[in-house]
Amino acid sequence: MEAYIYLSPAVCVLAAFxxxxxxxxxxxxxTNWKGLDTWSTVKWVGLAxxxxxxxxxxxxxxxxxxxxxVLFSVPLTMVISLGVAMLLNTRIRGRAFFRTFYFLxxxxxxxxxxxxxxxxxxxxxxxxxxxLHTLGLPRLRWLSEPQGVIAMLLQNIGITIKNPILxxxxxxxxxxxxxxxxxxxxxxxxxxLAGLQNIDKSYYEAADIDGANAWVxxxxxTLPLLSPITFxxxxxxxxxxxxxxxxxxxxxPNGGPDNTTSTIVFHLYEKGFQGLWLMxxxxxxxxxxxxxxxxxxxxxxxxxxxxxxYGG
Amino acid sequence: xxxxxxxxxxxxxxxYKRHNYYFNIILFIGLxxxxxxxxxxxxxxxxxxxxxxxxxxxxxxxxxxxHLFWVLSILGLVANVFFxxxxxxxxxxxxxxxxxxxxxWPTPLTPVAVSKGLLFLFxxxxxxxxxxxxxxxxxARNLKYQVLLIGGxxxxxxxxxxxITSFKSYDEALAFPPTWWPGRFxxxxxxxxxxxxxxxxxxDPPIPLTFTRYFSISVSVGLVTTAGVLATxxxxxxxxxxxxxxxxxxxxYLIIAMMMVPGQVLLIPNYLTLAxxxxxxxxxxxxxxxLANVFTIFLMRQFFMTIPDDLWDSAQIDxxxxxxxxxxxxxxLSKPVMITAGIFAFLGNWNSLFWPLxxxxxxxxxxxxxGLQAFNQxxxxxxxxxxxxxxxxVLPVVIMFFFLQRFFIQGIAxxxxxx
Numbered sequence: 238m239e240a241y242i243y244l245s246p247a248v249c250v251l252a253a254f255x256x257x258x259x260x261x262x263x264x265x266x267x268t269n270w271k272g273l274d275t276w277s278t279v280k281w282v283g284l285a286x287x288x289x290x291x292x293x294x295x296x297x298x299x300x301x302x303x304x305x306x307v308l309f310s311v312p313l314t315m316v317i318s319l320g321v322a323m324l325l326n327t328r329i330r331g332r333a334f335f336r337t338f339y340f341l342x343x344x345x346x347x348x349x350x351x352x353x354x355x356x357x358x359x360x361x362x363x364x365x366x367x368x369l370h371t372l373g374l375p376r377l378r379w380l381s382e383p384q385g386v387i388a389m390l391l392q393n394i395g396i397t398i399k400n401p402i403l404x405x406x407x408x409x410x411x412x413x414x415x416x417x418x419x420x421x422x423x424x425x426x427x428x429x430l431a432g433l434q435n436i437d438k439s440y441y442e443a444a445d446i447d448g449a450n451a452w453v454x455x456x457x458x459t460l461p462l463l464s465p466i467t468f469x470x471x472x473x474x475x476x477x478x479x480x481x482x483x484x485x486x487x488x489x490p491n492g493g494p495d496n497t498t499s500t501i502v503f504h505l506y507e508k509g510f511q512g513l514w515l516m517x518x519x520x521x522x523x524x525x526x527x528x529x530x531x532x533x534x535x536x537x538x539x540x541x542x543x544x545x546x547y548g549g
Numbered sequence: 550x551x552x553x554x555x556x557x558x559x560x561x562x563x564x565y566k567r568h569n570y571y572f573n574i575i576l577f578i579g580l581x582x583x584x585x586x587x588x589x590x591x592x593x594x595x596x597x598x599x600x601x602x603x604x605x606x607x608x609x610x611x612x613x614x615x616h617l618f619w620v621l622s623i624l625g626l627v628a629n630v631f632f633x634x635x636x637x638x639x640x641x642x643x644x645x646x647x648x649x650x651x652x653x654w655p656t657p658l659t660p661v662a663v664s665k666g667l668l669f670l671f672x673x674x675x676x677x678x679x680x681x682x683x684x685x686x687x688x689a690r691n692l693k694y695q696v697l698l699i700g701g702x703x704x705x706x707x708x709x710x711x712x713i714t715s716f717k718s719y720d721e722a723l724a725f726p727p728t729w730w731p732g733r734f735x736x737x738x739x740x741x742x743x744x745x746x747x748x749x750x751x752x753d754p755p756i757p758l759t760f761t762r763y764f765s766i767s768v769s770v771g772l773v774t775t776a777g778v779l780a781t782x783x784x785x786x787x788x789x790x791x792x793x794x795x796x797x798x799x800x801x802y803l804i805i806a807m808m809m810v811p812g813q814v815l816l817i818p819n820y821l822t823l824a825x826x827x828x829x830x831x832x833x834x835x836x837x838x839x840l841a842n843v844f845t846i847f848l849m850r851q852f853f854m855t856i857p858d859d860l861w862d863s864a865q866i867d868x869x870x871x872x873x874x875x876x877x878x879x880x881x882l883s884k885p886v887m888i889t890a891g892i893f894a895f896l897g898n899w900n901s902l903f904w905p906l907x908x909x910x911x912x913x914x915x916x917x918x919x920g921l922q923a924f925n926q927x928x929x930x931x932x933x934x935x936x937x938x939x940x941x942x943v944l945p946v947v948i949m950f951f952f953l954q955r956f957f958i959q960g961i962a963x964x965x966x967x968x
Contacts, residue, residue, distance in 0.1 A: 240788040240794035241788075342707075355925075357707060427958055476811070510906075
């Protein structure tokens with residue numbers, strides 16, 4: 238029975254602030270809760286909140302923005318961090334030095350670095366436009382450009398894209414994606430590096446004897462043996478990307494140009510804690526986000542789970 | 550292996566590698582300065598000298614050198630001399646001359662011009678790779694260094710920019726083209742930024758509000774929460790790893806399931822609970838909900854499982870109780886995991902924005918991050934002050950990182966491997 242005494246502090250806090258809210262949240266999402274209403278003043282509205290959320294144009298836009306964010310930031314971050322980890326995993330000088338530099342952005346706070354990048358992307362005197370200017374390229378509007386990046390690229394060769402899904406994330410969103418790549422590379426690099434160092438060197442020696450080149454070694458040894466790590470990173474980076482909020486709040490406080498940087502959590506914040514304080518609506522948004530995450534995780538498990546190579 | 554050279558001694562090899570490393574760094578700095586002073590034409594020179602660098606310090610000294618080697622060497626030497634000369638001359642305002650001489654970079658970027666440029670790069674690369682068998686590994690290594698250096702440059706650039714702008718004057722911070730080194734260091738920015746929140750103060754009597762207040766709230770809330778999380782998690786993890794009790798499986802399953810729930814689901818009910826309790830704008834709102842963390846419990850439980858049960862048996866023989874065993878044996882043994890968990894708890898708390906943002910409405914109860922966010926909204930385009938504020942918001946964590954780097958990196962690496 239002593240065990241319960243040891244458990245009680247953690248369980249009390251968890252019960253009050255983790256378990257209970259999960260249930261309360263469902264109930265609130267079925268009511269027309271606004272601001273600081275009480276249980277006696279709210280009305281049960283059934284699935285109306287969910288229906289409102291799903292038919293809300295703003296929510297659909299934020300859903301699309303979030304998907305764009307995830308589709309661009311997750312693969313790019315993973316490829317770059319794997320590349321850096323592979324470079325750092327060879328015998329080179331100054332390894333610890335490089336590792337510290339690449340990791341440094343991750344320890345800094347989102348709020349502070351978002352302010353720095355907001356300045357970096359400034360239309361008139363930002364460093365990003367200075368670089369473009371030096372290269373003789375036209376300046377961009379960065380954080381205030383609602384046009385999709387794919388559409389902008391294809392426009393140069395004369396193809397116009399009207400469909401907002403195919404147009405890709407707006408340049409404003411893409412700027413934020415670049416920032417988040419910059420911030421997250423170090424974190425995933427460390428995990429990849431640990432995975433790479435865990436691979437037995439004898440595989441590579443055997444491959445050398447067989448005369449395999451670098452690409453074959455990467456494709457046939459590194460990738461399969463690294464797949465559990467890659468899978469883990471894929472899942473956590475997807476989950477984290479779906480919940481992105483802070484850089485949007487700092488860099489584009491009003492949801493960006495044409496609302497193109499408003500994400501699901503940003504939408505939740507605006508509906509639940511600003512303006513009308515629609516708690517019921519916001520709870521429904523939170524549950525839809527939760528559902529998306531569950532579905533994505535399950536999908537990944539069924540699609541990639543089989544090709545993950547454990548052991549060996 | 551096609552080359553037929555004399556093998557080098559280990560000492561010579563070490564020397565070559567060291568030189569190779571330093572020359573890579575010098576070349577990179579040259580690229581940066583050249584780009585800054587001379588413009589894009591530097592890229593040509595950069596690639597040429599890169600080629601030379603790949604040839605100058607081979608792993609093996611080759612007796613027979615091809616004509617191409619000499620051609621490229623001389624070309625690279627000329628390019629390097631020209632490069633240094635132009636660096637010197639550019640300060641004498643010879644920019645126009647140089648741009649005229651090396652104006653291969655097309656200013657309106659047309660497809661023809663781009664393909665010309667690409668063809669040029671391609672030719673250089675062909676030259677480089679033609680020489681590859683003679684000097685194995687050198688080109689790849691130089692490429693590696695250059696990629697890492699250029700990448701590292703962009704990783705550090707925002708930090709440099711933040712720090713250097715924090716010393717600029719208002720006008721210089723808004724200058725275009727931007728300056729890489731402030732004309733005059735204006736250290737008063739830091740003081741001004743530190744005292745900036747004062748203008749937001751209201752209330753009766755008004756509390757003098759500076760970043761001192763934000764910092765003290767963030768530090769005290771962070772320390773109390775971290776201590777609380779470590780205590781509750783250690784106790785719970787101890788129960789889960791070393792004791793048997795009814796419902797252990799269910800409890801543990803619930804905790805694992807909690808890790809899957811996104812924190813956003815909890816925000817609204819927790820906010821309403823705190824509002825009902827009258828805790829909004831109080832320290833309790835910032836601390837109490839975060840006093841237990843499922844991830845920390847899980848992390849510690851995993852570590853505690855690796856401590857053998859024999860220790861408990863022998864401790865019992867010596868007459869120690871369960872709590873004494875936890876306090877005197879388990880916790881000292883699991884110091885690394887405690888430090889890692891502590892760092893993550895503190896960082897998570899220090900960096901959190903959403904929760905403190907919604908539970909604080911009065912300015913004097915803001916944490917550092919909320920204060921910074923509010924300052925960002927108020928300051929508009931006063932970037933010199935914003936950068937100063939960002940610098941001192943980032944500084945404590947960066948200093949902590951340099952002291953505890955080992956624990957950061959081990960902790961993250963462990964989460965990856967354990968999965």
